[in-house]
Amino acid sequence: MPPILLRPALLALLAMAPVVQAHATDTGGHYPLTLDNCGTQVTIDAPPQRAVSIGQNTTEILLSLGLADRMAASAVWISDVPEALKAANDRVPRLSSTIPGFESVLGQKPDLVAAQFEIDVGPQGRIARREQFTSLGVPTYISPTDCVGRVYGGSSNADGARTQAFDMALVYREIEELADIFDVSERGNALVETLREREAHAVSKAAGIPKDLSMVWWFSSAQLSGDAWVAGTLGAPGYIMKTLGARNIIDSRDEWPAVSWERIAALDPDVIVLGEMTRRNFPADDINQKIAFLENDPVTREMSAVKHHRFIVLDAQVMNPTLRTVTGLETVAEGLSAMGLTESSAPKETP
Structure with missing residues (x-):
């Protein structure tokens, strides 16, 4: 009997929520926007137009929200982008598939740096610490999935450990917060609703x-x-x-x-x-x-x-x-x- 090798590529293509096309929005009264992100108060004065995303998940969230035209570059990739996001991703320059240098990120003249991993833009600062970006007027956002209930010290390797179980609610929070930062909350709500429906269907199947x-x-x-x-x-x-x-x-x-x-x-x-x-x-x-x-x-x-x-x-x-x-x-x-x-x-x- 041959191995049962089930790859998600087709499932991702069929199930991925469609990319929402960007369009102008009325930002009156929405900014400045301040939120508590991983223990840091972040203030966004205007909708970002040159965001740099560091981490594949952060990039794919922004692409799924129809924000490719507001992304200056991406970095840190593990695998190929889903087919449903490929056309949008092709419009976003890739700084590096691995960890980019601080200077190369700044060279994009970002008005937001959004990172998947705190180890890249945080206390450890493999790229830089948050305050280094802040001192240059660049706000940063780090995924709640990586700082809520997760620590990088005291584990057997650099991937860190968790003090509480991950829950998809953290991903939904990230989607909603990034959508709020870019003033596209309706898109964020629609994406979260689609993902919740897919979760429920998968549970029933198993x-x-x-x-x-x-x-x-x-x-x-x-x-x-x-x-x-x-x-x-x-x-x-x-x-x-x-x-x-x-x-x-x-x-x-x-x-x-x-x-x-x-x-x-x-x-x-x-x-x-x-x-x-x-x-x-x-x-x-x-x-x-x-x-x-x-x-x-x-x-x-x-x-x-x-x-x-x-x-x-x-x-x-x-x-x-x-x-x-x-x-x-x-x-x-x-x-x-x-x-x-x-x-x-x-x-x-x-x-």
């Missing part, structure tokens, strides 16, 4: 999965046979598993703890979710190498999920807290159904 169905989510590894970066309990994968009624075999508050394959094999998950990405920082970024390793390594090939080819392939971007987490919810629900593990996929009894 009804009736086995009570103790166990999973592990493999993002990548520095070395294929070394420790795997797998999903902790409280991130986006944890939200998807909890929403669908599945159990994570890894009990960790770290966002992506490094776990040995011996430990994973001993816990023997029923289903393995594999991250697929276009970046190639490590051999395990390649989905084909992931699968070849699982099927041939003397430890991993004995796991029941490998023996029964119970793999679900997800774009790695949906494994992070993003608006595409909903696509991940849909794809996992579809995968469990295809494996015969849901009520809707169970054989019907003949009367």
Whole structure:
């Protein structure tokens, strides 16, 4: 039996909310706008016209809100943009697929820098600290998904840990706040409503999965046979598993703890979710190498999920807290159904 490899590309194309075309709005009385963002008071004096987005999720939210014409550049990408957003994204210059320099961001003359990760524009400041931008008159916005209930110290790697479980409400908050910043709140409300409807439909599709169905989510590894970066309990994968009624075999508050394959094999998950990405920082970024390793390594090939080819392939971007987490919810629900593990996929009894 060939592996069940369910990719979200088609689902994303069919389910992604249509991009709203930008048009002039009456901004009278809306500005100045002040909001509390990740513990910082941010004031926006006018609708941004040259925003720089750092982080794929932030970029995709702005594109989904029909704001490509108000974006000066983007940076930090993990995978390809969804087909439904490609035309809009093609109009936005890409500074870098990885972390851009402070000078290159400033060279775009931004009137807003919106970042997905606090580690890029925050206390750690891989690009710069917020106050460096503020001192130059550039307001910054950081995704609530990365600063609410998340800390970067005290974890096993640079991805940080969570003190409280991620919830899609944080993504909806980000959409609504960015829409408010650009004075397109109606678009934000429409996008959130669409995503909520998709969530509800995915949950109904996955009804009736086995009570103790166990999973592990493999993002990548520095070395294929070394420790795997797998999903902790409280991130986006944890939200998807909890929403669908599945159990994570890894009990960790770290966002992506490094776990040995011996430990994973001993816990023997029923289903393995594999991250697929276009970046190639490590051999395990390649989905084909992931699968070849699982099927041939003397430890991993004995796991029941490998023996029964119970793999679900997800774009790695949906494994992070993003608006595409909903696509991940849909794809996992579809995968469990295809494996015969849901009520809707169970054989019907003949009367």
